[in-house]
Amino acid sequence: MKCLWKKVICGALVAGMLAQCPQSIYAEDAANTATVTDTESNHVTPDTTQQPDDTKQPGDTQQPDDTQQPGDIQQPDDIQQPEELPQPSAVEGLHTTKQGKTKVYLEWEESSDATSYVIYRKTAGGEYKKLAERSKPSYTDKNVSSGKTYTYKIVAKNEQKEADEAAKVTFSNTKAVQIRSQKYTYSQMKKDMQELEQKYSNYCEMTKIGTSLQGRAIYDFAIGNPDAEESLLVVSTLHAREYICSAVLMKELEYYLENYNGTIGGVKPANTLNKIQIHYIVMANPDGVTVSQTRHSTWKSNGRGVDLNRNFPAKHFVSGGKKGAQGYSGKKALSEPESYAVATLTQQLIKKQNLQGVVNYHAMGRIIYGDCTKGSLKKDTYKMYDIAKKITGYSKAPDSGSGRSWGGQYREYVMDLLNKPSITIEIGSSVAPCPHWQYEIEFQKNRYVVVRIANALK
Ligand SMILES: [Zn+2]
Structure with a gap:
């Protein structure tokens, strides 16, 4: 989830290289290399062992993708664009739990297609200020003053997009129960x-x-x-x-x-x-x-x-x-x-x-x-x-x-x-x-x- 974008672009590059790699060498290379890593794909040298297509034996079969070796270096023109990521869904289920005189714990449900959440806070009449960005759906604000009311805003995002809407919750660091008169209704x-x-x-x-x-x-x-x-x-x-x-x-x-x-x-x-x-x-x-x-x-x-x-x-x-x-x-x-x-x-x-x-x-x-x-x-x-x-x-x-x-x-x-x-x-x-x-x-x-x-x- 966290490295979604990185995986997609690396995968696209490797796939592009493989497209140019002759099938005949797959079998022998597969014996030496079990996996293709991002690092290897950056250090591949031009392959000089390619055989003409007509030397291919009828029995040769392609190996599963994960045993494939990258072939020729990719030309700049062929670099593929990262795949477009879906827009993260808006945060839901945002709620607060007061955990001490100056501490409030915020928690929400994971949004689909989000890799992180940006947490903002404002006081009445003020502007939102960014407090933090977190990959997990929770945050503890350890700096709330008694008697004050805060509004929190959480925005789900990934490397490309933000959710359309932010989730908001208001937290008052005041007493909820104040019995001001005899008739508590x-x-x-x-x-x-x-x-x-x-x-x-x-x-x-x-x-x-x-x-x-x-x-x-x-x-x-x-x-x-x-x-x-x-x-x-x-x-x-x-x-x-x-x-x-x-x-x-x-x-x-x-x-x-x-x-x-x-x-x-x-x-x-x-x-x-x-x-x-x-x-x-x-x-x-x-x-x-x-x-x-x-x-x-x-x-x-x-x-x-x-x-x-x-x-x-x-x-x-x-x-x-x-x-x-x-x-x-x-x-x-x-x-x-x-x-x-x-x-x-x-x-x-x-x-x-x-x-x-x-x-x-x-x-x-x-x-x-x-x-x-x-x-x-x-x-x-x-x-x-x-x-x-x-x-x-x-x-x-x-x-x-x-x-x-x-x-x-x-x-x-x-x-x-x-x-x-x-x-x-x-x-x-x-x-x-x-x-x-x-x-x-x-x-x-x-x-x-x-x-x-x-x-x-x-
Ligand atoms: Zn009674």
């Missing part, structure tokens, strides 16, 4: 997630796993190796007014991605997340969050008044309650698209990626539910609980036990029916919706929890 979260995915594309993936009743997407944002054999699931904001959890977890995601190649609370994410991928459903109830933020601040249910954390097919699912802000279980388990999406992902992870446990985030009272009555799940449930309790300093929640008149809870469903360990962390020191000033505090208290649990369960 669904659309802000979606935008922040997309930016994280673009900025750290080699470490995370954002997948739509369902659509709410009112048409909002429910996402699985996964960090770590997609081929990891194990997984951990974090489910947040089944209850609408508890959207502080979505804000805190978005900050956590950026924090993990920023420090992917470093250390977080004693854990090296690059090692841990290579073995266990962490899936986050950051906002399981986007319609309800919107209701809480715009019309009815203490709303817990989804857009049509079903309490999603009563809607799972747990042992104790009971159809009951009244449609409204909270407590209505729905007519039947998983009647709601939001709970259905959460249950489906949970089951898929059990089937495909050896799910090790589920961490639930709710918001009220700084307590942790970590009780467990099932013998086979006790060890890992308590392990998760102990890690969370030690890091956050939260209190133990009263045992939820079983046999409650209200059921259908997701944690109960995961443990009783799906047989996986699960804990529920309730953040925030007051009744949700929590005030803005608590967001940073709760993030600081919780930021090591998930990665340490992942590390302990892997």
Whole structure:
């Protein structure tokens, strides 16, 4: 690929020489020379051993091309032009992965018929400047300043031509997740997630796993190796007014991605997340969050008044309650698209990626539910609980036990029916919706929890 042009022109010269070489000498020369090299072709002396054509024996046969010897020196008039090369295709799949405070890694797919790629960069309002030319489809820019935004342009080329179009990508060396006000909305979260995915594309993936009743997407944002054999699931904001959890977890995601190649609370994410991928459903109830933020601040249910954390097919699912802000279980388990999406992902992870446990985030009272009555799940449930309790300093929640008149809870469903360990962390020191000033505090208290649990369960 790299020396395509050179090979073509050398080949053409040799072919031209061979055209003038009498066939009769091929057999004897072939015994002495196995290959023709570029160097030899430049030092050939005129051949004086040619026999007249009529001495050729009927049995003489031409040898394969690679045993042929060049004959007469080529005349200047006969020099052949290099073959025209095809135009390289434009670069596709260009993406960035931030690898440190001042480093960004760019990567793209190989273009057909390209031998190298020219990398340009510009800042807002500036001109493109060439940074480098590379034969491989990747480049690390080790000189990005924090707070700045850069646009990169990659042009595929070969010795004759450039691709018609350049690929471009913009990279901002700024925080993607900035919680500027108490109402961290669904659309802000979606935008922040997309930016994280673009900025750290080699470490995370954002997948739509369902659509709410009112048409909002429910996402699985996964960090770590997609081929990891194990997984951990974090489910947040089944209850609408508890959207502080979505804000805190978005900050956590950026924090993990920023420090992917470093250390977080004693854990090296690059090692841990290579073995266990962490899936986050950051906002399981986007319609309800919107209701809480715009019309009815203490709303817990989804857009049509079903309490999603009563809607799972747990042992104790009971159809009951009244449609409204909270407590209505729905007519039947998983009647709601939001709970259905959460249950489906949970089951898929059990089937495909050896799910090790589920961490639930709710918001009220700084307590942790970590009780467990099932013998086979006790060890890992308590392990998760102990890690969370030690890091956050939260209190133990009263045992939820079983046999409650209200059921259908997701944690109960995961443990009783799906047989996986699960804990529920309730953040925030007051009744949700929590005030803005608590967001940073709760993030600081919780930021090591998930990665340490992942590390302990892997
Ligand atoms: Zn809740």
